[in-house]
Amino acid sequence: xxxxxxxxxxxxxxxxxxxxxxxxxxxxxxxxxxxxxxxxxxxxxxxxxxxxxxxxxxxxxxxxxxxxxxxxxxxxxxxxxxxxxxxxxxxxxxxxxxxxxxxxxxxxxxxxxxxxxxxxxxxxxxxxxxxxxxxxxxxxxxxxxxxxxxxxxxxxxxxxxxxxxxxxxxxxxxxxxxxxxxxxxxxxxxxxxxxxxxxxxxxxxxxxxxxxxxxxxxxxxxxxxxxxxxxxxxxxxxxxxxxxxxxxxxxxxxxxxxxxxxxxxxxxxxxxxxxxxxxxxxxxxxxxxxxxxxxxxxxxxxxxxxxxxxxxxxxxxxxxxxxxxxxxxxxxxxxxxxxxxxxxxxxxxxxxxxxxxxxxxxxxxxxxxxxxxxxxxxxxxxxxxxxxxxxxxxxxxxxxxxxxxxxxxxxxxxxxxxxxxxxxxxxxxxxxxxxxxxxxxxxxxxxxxxxxxxxxxxxxxxxxxxxxxxxxxxxxxxxxxxxxxxxxxxxxxxxxxxxxxxxxxxxxxxxxxxxxxxxxxxxxxxxxxxxxxxxxxxxxxxxxxxxxxxxxxxxxxxxxxxxxxxxxxxxxxxxxxxxxxxxxxxxxxxxxxxxxxxxxxxxxxxxxxxxxxxxxxxxxxxxxxxxxxxxxxxxxxxxxxxxx
Numbered sequence: 072x073x074x075x076x077x078x079x080x081x082x083x084x085x086x087x088x089x090x091x092x093x094x095x096x097x098x099x100x101x102x103x104x105x106x107x108x109x110x111x112x113x114x115x116x117x118x119x120x121x122x123x124x125x126x127x128x129x130x131x132x133x134x135x136x137x138x139x140x141x142x143x144x145x146x147x148x149x150x151x152x153x154x155x156x157x158x159x160x161x162x163x164x165x166x167x168x169x170x171x172x173x174x175x176x177x178x179x180x181x182x183x184x185x186x187x188x189x190x191x192x193x194x195x196x197x198x199x200x201x202x203x204x205x206x207x208x209x210x211x212x213x214x215x216x217x218x219x220x221x222x223x224x225x226x227x228x229x230x231x232x233x234x235x236x237x238x239x240x241x242x243x244x245x246x247x248x249x250x251x252x253x254x255x256x257x258x259x260x261x262x263x264x265x266x267x268x269x270x271x272x273x274x275x276x277x278x279x280x281x282x283x284x285x286x287x288x289x290x291x292x293x294x295x296x297x298x299x300x301x302x303x304x305x306x307x308x309x310x311x312x313x314x315x316x317x318x319x320x321x322x323x324x325x326x327x328x329x330x331x332x333x334x335x336x337x338x339x340x341x342x343x344x345x346x347x348x349x350x351x352x353x354x355x356x357x358x359x360x361x362x363x364x365x366x367x368x369x370x371x372x373x374x375x376x377x378x379x380x381x382x383x384x385x386x387x388x389x390x391x392x393x394x395x396x397x398x399x400x401x402x403x404x405x406x407x408x409x410x411x412x413x414x415x416x417x418x419x420x421x422x423x424x425x426x427x428x429x430x431x432x433x434x435x436x437x438x439x440x441x442x443x444x445x446x447x448x449x450x451x452x453x454x455x456x457x458x459x460x461x462x463x464x465x466x467x468x469x470x471x472x473x474x475x476x477x478x479x480x481x482x483x484x485x486x487x488x489x490x491x492x493x494x495x496x497x498x499x500x501x502x503x504x505x506x507x508x509x510x511x512x513x514x515x516x517x518x519x520x521x522x523x524x525x526x527x528x529x530x531x532x533x534x535x536x537x538x539x540x541x542x543x544x545x546x547x548x549x550x551x552x553x554x555x556x557x558x559x560x561x562x563x564x565x566x567x568x569x570x571x572x573x574x575x576x577x578x579x580x581x582x583x584x585x586x587x588x589x590x591x592x593x594x595x596x597x598x599x600x601x602x603x604x605x606x607x608x609x610x611x612x613x614x615x616x617x618x619x620x621x622x623x624x625x626x627x628x629x630x631x632x633x634x635x636x637x638x639x640x641x642x643x644x645x646x647x648x649x650x651x652x653x654x655x656x657x658x659x660x661x662x663x664x665x666x667x668x669x670x671x672x673x674x675x676x677x678x679x680x681x682x683x684x685x686x687x688x689x690x691x692x693x694x695x696x697x698x699x700x701x702x703x704x705x706x707x708x709x710x711x712x713x714x715x
Contacts, residue, residue: 075124077271078117084274085114088281100362102161109154110277112147117270119144124267131205138194141207145190145199149216151273152223153183155249159227162246162284163234164309167316167377182219189215224250245283249276294340295347295365303364303372304427310416311423317416318383320373322390323434325408327369334403342398342405346371349393357382370430387413387443410434414446425455457503461514464506468498469523475499476531477697480707481668481690484682489707491582493550493690494532495697496524516556525557526566533574535700536581544707550582550612558585558597564604578608582633586614605630612668634660638671657684
């Protein structure tokens with residue numbers, strides 16, 4: 072009699088794995104369903120293997136029992152390598168390649184379909200096995216079962232090895248163990264046919280996979296029960312890398328920070344759980360079509376397969392309406408502000424970097440109407456490509472002279488004409504076109520490239536100021552901005568003075584601007600730089616005054632002659648309280664002997680209002696935006712002596 076103890080051990084192991092799956096609720100989703108199918112079919116294979124031994128030993132005269140037990144054992148046993156290959160393909164996120172290709176789908180399923188038909192019809196053909204005289208013997212096509220098994224194991228092995236570098240090693244080892252144990256068991260059973268070890272080996276491999284691959288606790292957020300940020304990132308990376316087409320609902324709670332400030336960590340975590348429960352409940356009503364993720368700080372993601380576009384649209388609309396309803400929690404009425412964008416990847420959001428960058432703060436940048444927005448309407452691929460590649464764009468611009476200096480004219484109220492201009496750097500990239508200064512300047516400050524950019528701008532200004540065409544314009548000086556990083560660089564003063572000497576530019580033709588942020592720093596190197604340049608005769612302006620960073624004692628201690636009022640003063644000029652503050656600010660600065668520039672002027676009404684307020688200079692789109700040097704020269708030349 073053949074040894075069935077290995078089959079009994081296999082059943083015990085499979086029951087434990089099944090209980091683990093149920094306890095962890097790893098039942099929904101394609102991968103979990105395939106794994107569950109592998110557990111159940113191997114369980115049935117082990118049961119029918121025991122039945123076939125029982126029938127062979129005690130009821131070899133019962134041909135029906137013999138045929139059924141051997142037939143069902145072979146059906147369930149030979150489906151194991153198919154499920155193994157299918158599980159591997161889906162774990163590595165390549166299932167769509169089979170689903171979307173009918174030829175590939177046929178090629179994948181054909182071997183087992185053939186084997187299944189041969190086993191199912193064996194009672195009539197005897198091609199797989201025979202039962203002559205109640206004795207089980209291999210048929211002439213029995214080896215097709217081994218060929219089919221080897222083929223599916225080979226498919227899984229090739230897929231694993233091709234993706235082993237981009238997948239966690241522990242999961243790769245777990246997947247490979249299924250093939251290794253199956254091959255070893257088949258070989259052992261061929262040598263020792265009395266020991267039925269194949270089902271036992273498969274159960275061991277499923278146990279290894281359950282421990283190493285099927286680990287939902289690693290991917291779940293403990294507060295919400297949804298998949299966490301790392302799982303979303305891994306899923307997205309694989310999908311983009313494998314050319315998968317899919318839909319994603321990006322939902323950010325715009326007022327999350329306010330809720331957190333009001334309720335604190337524990338209560339906010341409970342609010343997150345309430346939101347998550349609503350997402351899960353809605354997903355169940357849609358047959359669990361979505362994979363649900365909680366990233367952090369009120370950011371949720373719902374991922375749908377390509378074929379489920381209608382479900383994604385329905386889900387986005389319903390959850391948007393649900394979350395607009397008040398949440399009553401421990402006496403608090405919580406009003407959520409969900410901002411939802413539905414996107415198609417990679418057609419609309421083309422890369423992993425772009426997806427993550429856009430998802431970070433789109434709720435702060437978009438004009439939200441309260442409706443679900445489509446990525447095709449609000450996502451600008453070029454903008455995110457610029458953000459993702461900004462360091463390379465800056466480096467290329469420095470090497471290939473893509474930076475340009477523009478000039479914005481500044482009008483003198485007292486003289487009734489333009490007397491100066493602000494030099495502003497612009498970047499026009501060959502591939503991306505105009506790149507916003509807000510984007511490249513902040514990136515350059517982080518990378519240190521701001522020093523080279525600043526040197527380029529200052530040298531270009533000095534070239535212009537020392538030219539004959541500048542003399543003909545009748546301008547007094549040009550304003551040049553200094554960043555915080557430049558101010559704190561030890562050799563700033565040396566470089567500025569050397570450049571001015573090279574182009575024979577007198578100190579009264581240059582005005583250096585520092586921001587209010589820079590002025591708030593009490594740093595010795597910066598102070599030494601400013602004092603040294605001031606002693607050389609260079610005048611300083613304070614830019615962006617009124618943005619809220621000022622330490623007045625610090626401002627007073629700096630060698631400043633001009634203060635530029637921030638545009639926020641202009642934007643709020645019709646606010647009576649702001650106008651009172653504005654008048655008081657102007658009087659205070661005037662009493663300190665400062666000259667005042669007003670930025671952001673866009674209408675004649677604004678020009679008259681700030682002229683009446685005794686501001687000295689006016690700058691803004693009403694006169695001109697920043698324009699290239701040649702256009703600026705033409706503009707100043709053609710300007711009338713008196714504009715107002």
